[in-house]
Amino acid sequence: MCGIFGITGHAEASNLTYLGLHALQHRGQESAGIVASDGHGLRAHRQMGLVADIFDAPVLAGLPGQSAIGHVRYSTAGGSQLKNAQPLFVQYAGGQCAIAHNGNLVNAAALKEKLEADGAIFQSDADTEVILHLLARSRQGSFEQKLVEALRKVEGAYSLLVLTENKLVAVRDPLGIRPLVLGRMKEGAYVLASETTALDLIEADVVRELEPGELLVIENGVMRTSKPFAEPARLGRCIFEQVYFARPDSVLFGNSVYEVRKRMGMQLAREQPAPDADLVIAVPDSGVAAAIGFSQQSGIPYDVGLIRSHYVGRTFIEPQQSIRHFGVKLKLSAVRNVIKGKRVVVVDDSIVRGTTSRKIVKMIKAAGALEVHLRISSPPTKWPCFYGIDTPSRQELIAASHSTDEIARYVTADSLGYISIEGLGEAVGDPSRGSFCTACFSGQYLLGEMAGSAQEANKLTA
Ligand SMILES: O=P(O)(O)OC[C@H]1O[C@H](OP(=O)(O)OP(=O)(O)O)[C@H](O)[C@@H]1O
Numbered sequence: 484m485c486g487i488f489g490i491t492g493h494a495e496a497s498n499l500t501y502l503g504l505h506a507l508q509h510r511g512q513e514s515a516g517i518v519a520s521d522g523h524g525l526r527a528h529r530q531m532g533l534v535a536d537i538f539d540a541p542v543l544a545g546l547p548g549q550s551a552i553g554h555v556r557y558s559t560a561g562g563s564q565l566k567n568a569q570p571l572f573v574q575y576a577g578g579q580c581a582i583a584h585n586g587n588l589v590n591a592a593a594l595k596e597k598l599e600a601d602g603a604i605f606q607s608d609a610d611t612e613v614i615l616h617l618l619a620r621s622r623q624g625s626f627e628q629k630l631v632e633a634l635r636k637v638e639g640a641y642s643l644l645v646l647t648e649n650k651l652v653a654v655r656d657p658l659g660i661r662p663l664v665l666g667r668m669k670e671g672a673y674v675l676a677s678e679t680t681a682l683d684l685i686e687a688d689v690v691r692e693l694e695p696g697e698l699l700v701i702e703n704g705v706m707r708t709s710k711p712f713a714e715p716a717r718l719g720r721c722i723f724e725q726v727y728f729a730r731p732d733s734v735l736f737g738n739s740v741y742e743v744r745k746r747m748g749m750q751l752a753r754e755q756p757a758p759d760a761d762l763v764i765a766v767p768d769s770g771v772a773a774a775i776g777f778s779q780q781s782g783i784p785y786d787v788g789l790i791r792s793h794y795v796g797r798t799f800i801e802p803q804q805s806i807r808h809f810g811v812k813l814k815l816s817a818v819r820n821v822i823k824g825k826r827v828v829v830v831d832d833s834i835v836r837g838t839t840s841r842k843i844v845k846m847i848k849a850a851g852a853l854e855v856h857l858r859i860s861s862p863p864t865k866w867p868c869f870y871g872i873d874t875p876s877r878q879e880l881i882a883a884s885h886s887t888d889e890i891a892r893y894v895t896a897d898s899l900g901y902i903s904i905e906g907l908g909e910a911v912g913d914p915s916r917g918s919f920c921t922a923c924f925s926g927q928y929l930l931g932e933m934a935g936s937a938q939e940a941n942k943l944t945a
């Protein structure tokens with residue numbers, strides 16, 4: 484999913500970027516990087532691993548300047564390798580330029596093939612690099628015009644931060660698939676981040692979300708915006724951000740993520756009750772808000788039945804299945820005294836591959852539960868995402884090939900119930916779901932060429 488953070492007009496730009504990336508670590512754990520500008524040139528530091536392990540005082544001191552951008556990566560295009568770590572950083576005829584990208588471009592492979600046939604030499608496998616090549620080759624006059632020309636050629640999801648010697652540019656794709664929010668510090672510095680939680684940490688005020696199709700330039704402390712640089716045909720905000728990705732303390736697409744998740748849990752309790760249960764527990768972390776909502780709606784008491792180790796990250800976004808498998812066991816353990824002898828409702832936000840649920844149900848039964856009723860606060864995930872979530876093929880998605888009853892048997896639950904897609908729409912405050920992309924649940928990919936590319940790619944990987 485990736486997290487991006489940028490700041491301009493602050494003497495501590497790279498230190499604050501470090502803090503911002505820390506707050507966005509849940510969006511990507513594979514690699515991280517910061518590129519800073521002192522007004523004359525750019526300096527970069529990128530490495531595999533977690534933010535806290537990569538950056539220390541001497542490294543940050545080597546990134547001086549009043550502007551910086553940073554990235555935490557969860558790979559969706561290109562392997563989990565240092566060469567694909569972001570921000571990508573290049574020198575071209577127009578000067579120096581770094582880019583940090585959240586999202587996924589669906590026509591990157593076709594564009595790359597054309598650029599390579601024309602002599603371009605790529606340094607990474609990441610989709611993001613095509614934007615830099617298109618920008619460098621543009622014959623337009625200004626930097627912004629070159630960037631807009633490049634962006635008109637790409638399709639898919641992109642929230643971007645672009646840094647040059649003297650400009651910080653922020654862009655959100657016309658469908659507004661991934662989030663990007665603008666903030667301001669008391670001293671006047673402008674800040675941009677994937678989620679408001681990063682602004683809260685550095686005590687910046689939230690100004691507003693970037694609009695879909697907006698391009699915003701900050702240069703010498705002055706901000707100007709061109710909106711839209713591309714006309715939005717419709718909105719396609721990622722509903723899975725609300726379900727799983729974002730931190731619950733963030734305000735996303737105008738709503739508190741915590742409140743939205745709690746409403747999902749309440750709706751789930753109305754649609755999929757478990758009247759004879761004694762106890763509601765959550766699969767931490769992303770199932771907690773929904774479990775509290777389920778408990779409040781149903782009147783069944785909530786308790787902490789699973790403990791999460793603080794030293795293991797998110798298992799869904801680990802790149803390899805083998806690590807993911809192991810991660811679940813390492814990460815969660817059951818509280819026997821809470822669970823023993825009870826009929827337990829277990830609430831989680833999603834079942835993607837089924838790895839987590841199967842292990843958890845077994846763990847809870849081993850801890851002495853009489854019955855386990857699994858309740859999921861999103862509909863069955865049946866379709867791959869091409870816009871920034873790493874579920875490239877239908878084979879990996881258990882609900883693509885199994886009915887709810889079959890999944891219940893596979894995970895050894897006594898019952899399994901998902902929220903309906905209509906119920907999810909109610910919970911996110913958009914009953915028609917017209918402003919969201921729900922392709923992972925509905926198979927209805929976004930309109931136009933993107934849908935074509937996505938379905939084509941789906942055929943290739945199915
Ligand atoms: O069906 P699966 O393929 O196992 O994936 C689904 C699980 O992955 C996520 O948890 P994760 O550990 O990534 O994140 P969290 O700690 O934020 O809940 C999600 O909350 C589900 O529990």
Ligand SMILES: NC(=O)CC[C@H](N)C(=O)O
Pocket residue numbers: 484485486556557558559560561567569584585586587588609610611871872
């Ligand atoms: N998850 C993301 O936003 C990934 C960004 C970009 N597509 C990459 O793989 O590096």
